[in-house]
Amino acid sequence: MGIRTINLDPLKHCSRRLLNMAASQQEKASKTKVQFALKTPKGTKDWSDKDMVIREGIFTSLSNVFKRHGGITLDTPVFELREILAGKYGEDSKLIYNLEDQGGELCSLRYDLTVPFARFVAMNNIQNIKRYHIAKVYRRDQPAMTKGRMREFYQCDFDIAGNYETMVPDAECFSILVEGFASLGIKDYKIKLNHRKILDGIFQVAGVKDEDVRKISSAVDKLDKSPWDVVKKEMVVEKGQSEATADRIGEYVKLNGSLQEVHALLSQNTDIVSNEKAKQGLDELAVFIQYVEALEIDSHISFDLSLARGLDYYTGIIFEVVTSGSAPPKNAEELKKKAKGAEDASEYVGVGSIAGGGRYDNLVNMFAEATGKKSGQIPCMGISFGVERIFSLIKQRTEKAAAIRPTSTKVFVMAFGGGKDWTGYLPERMKVAKQLWNAGIATEYVYKSKANPRKQFDAADKCGCPIAVILGKEEYLDNKLRVKRLGPEFANDDGELIDAADLVEVVSKKLSEIYQDGADEITKLFQDL
Amino acid sequence: MGIRTINLDPLKHCSRRLLNMAASQQEKASKTKVQFALKTPKGTKDWSDKDMVIREGIFTSLSNVFKRHGGITLDTPVFELREILAGKYGEDSKLIYNLEDQGGELCSLRYDLTVPFARFVAMNNIQNIKRYHIAKVYRRDQPAMTKGRMREFYQCDFDIAGNYETMVPDAECFSILVEGFASLGIKDYKIKLNHRKILDGIFQVAGVKDEDVRKISSAVDKLDKSPWDVVKKEMVVEKGQSEATADRIGEYVKLNGSLQEVHALLSQNTDIVSNEKAKQGLDELAVFIQYVEALEIDSHISFDLSLARGLDYYTGIIFEVVTSGSAPPKNAEELKKKAKGAEDASEYVGVGSIAGGGRYDNLVNMFAEATGKKSGQIPCMGISFGVERIFSLIKQRTEKAAAIRPTSTKVFVMAFGGGKDWTGYLPERMKVAKQLWNAGIATEYVYKSKANPRKQFDAADKCGCPIAVILGKEEYLDNKLRVKRLGPEFANDDGELIDAADLVEVVSKKLSEIYQDGADEITKLFQDL
Known part of the structure; x- marks a missing residue:
């Protein structure tokens, strides 16, 4: 204010030289003032x-x-x-x-x-x-x-x-x-399993040369996105395999089903069992089947010979877990039955592993x-x-996700009062909060000396916490606190007036009632739909 | 083996041309074989x-x-x-x-x-x-x-x-x-507190020009490592302050003690309270004192005018927490009393904040x-x-730290048996472990079909888990399992033979007895010494 705000019209009061100086300084200033986008790096x-x-x-x-x-x-x-x-x-x-x-x-x-x-x-x-x-x-x-x-x-x-x-x-x-x-x-997922040794054995049986195995494997890897015709074309045209070789690969990699069924099928195939690598893979899987049966997890697994995985360094079992990727569709039961019967993972494919x-x-x-x-x-x-x-x-899981709160706050400490002599009980609210903090109970209060009840309730609502502890102007002087449930269903509930000395005990009891199954919002989010 | 291992003396059997080819290939091979240190980057x-x-x-x-x-x-x-x-x-x-x-x-x-x-x-x-x-x-x-x-x-x-x-x-x-x-x-720590506005006010009062404030502040920041003489010299010789200015700063920054005492002292100093910035800082601290008293944390705080903090962006309260940095010395009680009396943090300084x-x-x-x-x-x-x-x-906290285990394993599943027909019960151990896993109990077993008891006990010892569940060759056929406490004090305890159906119940009960205070090793490590 004052002298600094007088509006000097430069053309009236300044020489040309001074004006030029001012312009040059302004330019300098705008150059030194860095301007950039306020963002995180790409990706x-x-x-x-x-x-x-x-x-x-x-x-x-x-x-x-x-x-x-x-x-x-x-x-x-x-x-x-x-x-x-x-x-x-x-x-x-x-x-x-x-x-x-x-x-x-x-x-x-x-x-x-x-x-x-x-x-x-x-x-x-x-x-x-x-x-x-x-x-x-x-x-x-x-x-x-x-x-x-x-x-x-x-x-x-x-x-x-x-x-x-x-x-x-x-x-x-x-x-x-x-x-x-x-x-x-x-729940709605399938573990697609394959074995590198079996896959390599199949390629050998089909007539792929050793040096071509990895590139044929990477062609097979595309089967979850492309139909067989396209993959076959890649093998024959781009990767130099004969039509017959491609067709033999095609017969094998189309196979999928339960671990036990596909294993049995391959074990009866004399071409496969007479290939050293494939035989080794099948022997390993026979042991594996015994173990996953003991662990009772075999029903989750689908043996899928089209699974190849990109990375070169795999040497044995490989797997990917696929899901239908959304809440169960209306015909979930039907699909489930079907999947259980055929152990076919195909309907789960498409949304990535x-x-x-x-x-x-x-x-x-x-x-x-x-x-x-x-x-x-x-x-x-x-x-x-x-x-x-x-x-x-x-x-x-939108409904359950909606219940998730970003904070863990359980109690909001408020003070109600009024009049000229009303201090707002801020240090008193701090004292009360400190007792709760010391008992490990997540607690907040508004950062204001005198806050009206509406603002305090709004703040509590915003953080979504279930309990209010209220310091009434008169009640607090009598060493009393009011403990009240929050939320629309308790709008007409005035809460309970308690001895200040019982605060931690009463609040802990109420919290254990609210979370009586021991499950908070995040635990519930992870429970089956 | 066979033909590849025949030792051909090249000078006898090869032409010069072949020898050269071999040498060149060897060189290529050693070039492509990358050699590097197996380490993490510096720092x-x-x-x-x-x-x-x-x-x-x-x-x-x-x-x-x-x-x-x-x-x-x-x-x-x-x-x-x-x-x-x-x-x-x-x-x-x-x-x-x-x-x-x-x-x-x-x-x-x-x-x-x-x-x-x-x-x-x-x-x-x-x-x-x-x-x-x-x-x-x-x-x-x-x-x-x-x-x-x-x-x-x-x-x-x-x-x-x-x-x-x-x-x-x-x-x-x-x-x-x-x-x-x-x-x-x-427990053994002090929060050293200062206020940028008070510090800046002191500099003004002492006659430091506004443009010199930050560099004088950074000189003061060295007081925790250097004696006053050295810091004063820096102010006078390197940073162009008068002897008198430096001495006035010296009087102030040597002040430290309880929040309330030092605040009272400064509030009585007419030079300080007539400085606008310092006055503002003191007013803020008066409010702060009221709140930390309500929170009952004021005894942890020492007001130390030598604290300046390096970073430029601070504008109000600044603090650092210092500790003696080791387990309490033998004269801890004496030191504590002394510290309580004088609220002097100096003996805590030296090991960094x-x-x-x-x-x-x-x-x-x-x-x-x-x-x-x-x-x-x-x-x-x-x-x-x-x-x-x-x-x-x-x-x-070496003793308590020694009890920390890298794994959380609570149960080791073992099988005892012998003879020609003995399978080793590996799938059976898996079945038992799976029951415990499904109940959320951390469980391991050795990855071997037939493991002798010694090896299994050694593995359990190594992971430090408190309970063994044993599948005896005959007992298991009767649907019985043996549950045994591990550790040297239970060396002669054969454990308890239970119905296999009661496994989870019995183990859960034993675990709740072992951890009856609800405190695991890591919780105990964080308890007061």
Whole structure:
């Protein structure tokens, strides 16, 4: 105010020289004032509010399952030496984020959690370990946010490394899959399973040369998106196989059904059983079947010979978990019956897998060899839950998701009063809140000395907490507090007047009544629909 | 074997030309075989086993305190657009990790969690929020692993943003500090507090020019490491202050003691109270004192005028939490009494702070302005727990830390038998384990068909679990299982033979007896010494 606000018309009061000076200074100022978009980098996003509560709930559920199986957790740096990642991802290596060379070592952001795990095992000469790791990985892919394809996203992995009897860790990993989905209330899924040795055996039987196996395998991998005709054409025209070879592959890879049925079918096929690799795979699966039957999880598994998986490093069982991807359709029961009969996973396909993995027996060894260490072969079996897709599935439980609150607040402390002498009881509200905090009860109050009742109720409503503790102007002087349930159904309930000394006891009792099944909103969200 | 292993002496059997070819091929092979060190990048490390359990326990404890105060959690990308970080960290900007320019936006790894938080608030036009964020940040500093200075490390922040009545969020943040340390069993600490406005007022009173205030403040910041003489010399010789100015500053910054005492002392000083800024700071602290007394946390706070804090963006209360940094010395009681009397934090200084923070009212606005948005001023108050130092403190509780196990396994399922017909009961052990898993009980068994009892006990010992469930060769056929406590004190205890149908019930009961106080090893680690 005052002299600074006098409006000087420059043309009237200033010389041309002064005007030019002013203009130049203005230009300088606008140059130094940085202007930029306020956003997160492409393919990344902030997570907050409900979404965070749901995502953290998923992590907690899966971690509990991993711990239940003796898993320990591991945390590796977000970036690795560039050589560690080199030569592990084939042509996807171009998607790796590099750190700028600012002097010192060359580093890159991790692309997955499997390679850092193998590096850790090799580096520390670990002979056996069950570890889980929930962390972000980075891929400079073209993002498709609506489909959940991000450049920064979470992976949620459990792996068992060590020289063990065949199929024992593999069966336990499948049990973890089933328990993991159960813990999230996901029922409508199928585990599509195949075995690399059987697949490779089939290719040999069909007449594919050893050097062509991986590229034919990657053609087969497209069968979940393309019809057989297209895939066959790729094999014959692009990948140089004979019509007869392609047709023989076609006969096999169309096979799918229950683990036991398809296994029996292949075991009767003399071409297959006389192939050394395929025979080995079938023998392993015979043991596997015994174990998954003992674990009573075989009904979730569909043996699907068209499953090939992209990564080169798999050496045994491979799998992907598919789902219809939405709340059960109206004919769910019918579909279920049908699926149970035929064990056909085809109707579940299309929305992308919600978990995947397999056995990779040579990756740790690659590190040991590359660094001149001799750790011997440390075979590994791993599973990875697709957190973003699982998140989308769970968020579709709209009614239950609506009940999720971003805060855990249970009590709102308020003060009612009025008149000139009314202080608003702010320090008194703090005292009351502090008692609740000390008892571990999540509590809030409005950050205002004198707040009217409406504003306090609004704030409590907004955070959605179930209980109000009210300091009445007169009542508080008599060492009394009012405890009241919140929510529309309690609009006409004046609550209960209690001795201030009983506060923690009364509130704890009320809370245990409200959450009497022990289940909070997030637990309920993960219960079966 | 066979023909390939015949040792051909090349000089005898090969032509010179063939020898050269062989040499050239060998050279190629050794070139393509990559050799590199198997390590994590400089200043980073893997976290595993016990350390992970302790660190995750710290996160859980602090998260629970944050949630108790209505905090919601936020997750921002690990990298930000480079402009977002520019101009926020002064000369420390050189420590920022940049991502390589691989086309597209220029990004950098986050340096702290405060700037991403302010970016989030400004970007989403948020008017008020209480958020916590536990995540890694990145600094290309010279690492000192033994001192816990890493290039990748965790921050654990709670911030309140919004236009509220003065000191209300500030007082709650201090309550969170006190509750946070209580939840971790850390008692031996002092919160050193100061106020930027009072500090700036003192500088003005002492005759420091406005443009010199920040550099004199950063000289004062060194008082926890250097004696007054050295700091005074810096002010006079390097920073051009008069001897008299430096001496006046010296009088003030030597002051420390209880919040109430030092506040009273300054309030009686006419020079101070006639300075507008200092007066404003004192008025704010008068309100603050009222609130921290209501919260009964004032005894933890020491008003220390030598505390200045490095970062420029603070505008109000600033604080650091210091500790003696080890298990209580033998004269702990004496020291405690002394500290209680004098409220002098000096004996706690020296091992670095275990928390810090303050009020920063203009940071959100900087973003809003830089991007042409008008969000108005969103004042913020924040606290940050130093997780790595807290981790070191807690790990020193050696006896209790020794009880920490990397796994949560509660039951080990074993089978005892022998003879030719003995199958080893592997699928049967799986069946039994599955029942326990389905009941949420962490269970393991050895991954071997036939394992001798010694090996099974060894494996159970190694994981440290308290209960064994044993399938005896004959007993199991009678639908009986043996449940036995593990550990040296139960060496001669044969356990209890139960009906297989009662398994989950019996094991659950035993576990609730073992953990009857509800406290597992990690909870006990966080209890007061």
